[in-house]
Amino acid sequence: MTESVIYHLETEDGVRSIKIKPINEVLPNGDHYATGIFDLSEGDVGLGQVIFDILTDEWEYNGVGELTQDQLFEIVSYIHKHKRDGE
Numbered sequence: 001m002t003e004s005v006i007y008h009l010e011t012e013d014g015v016r017s018i019k020i021k022p023i024n025e026v027l028p029n030g031d032h033y034a035t036g037i038f039d040l041s042e043g044d045v046g047l048g049q050v051i052f053d054i055l056t057d058e059w060e061y062n063g064v065g066e067l068t069q070d071q072l073f074e075i076v077s078y079i080h081k082h083k084r085d086g087e
Contacts, residue, residue, distance in 0.1 A: 001020075001022045001034075001038075001079065001082045001083050002022060002024060002032060002034070003022070004019055004020065004021040004022070005019070005020050005082075006018070006019055006020075007019075007020055007075055007078055009071055009074065009075065011071065016042060017042065017043075018040055018041070018042055018047070018075060019039075019040070019041045019042070020038050020039075020040060020075065020078070020079060021038065021039040021040075021041070022034065022035075022037075022038050023035045023037040023038065023039060023049075034083075036051060036052035036053070036054045037049055037050075037051050037052075038050045038051075038052075038079055040063065040067075040075065042066075045066075046063075047063045047066045047067060048061055048062045048063020048064065048066070049061070049062050049063070050072075050075070050076055050079060052079075052080075052083070057080075059076055059080075061076075
């Protein structure tokens with residue numbers, strides 16, 4: 001995943017539009033390097049970051065209380081799928 005996407009998260013209170021922005025670095029030769037870090041936001045409100053360990057593919061979330069565990073797992077599953085598909 002190299003571009004930001006909006007993920008539409010279905011909740012009991014309605015649909016939430018969560019922006020998933022991959023954090024990529026540009027190497028000196030111009031290539032992009034995927035850091036495994038994804039910023040999550042909703043509108044102008046930052047929700048934290050999902051950080052994948054590139055070696056183990058495990059992840060952690062550093063946000064506080066904005067997403068339930070089930071909602072977070074759904075978003076992480078989406079990122080994981082599209083990270084592998086290269087989309």
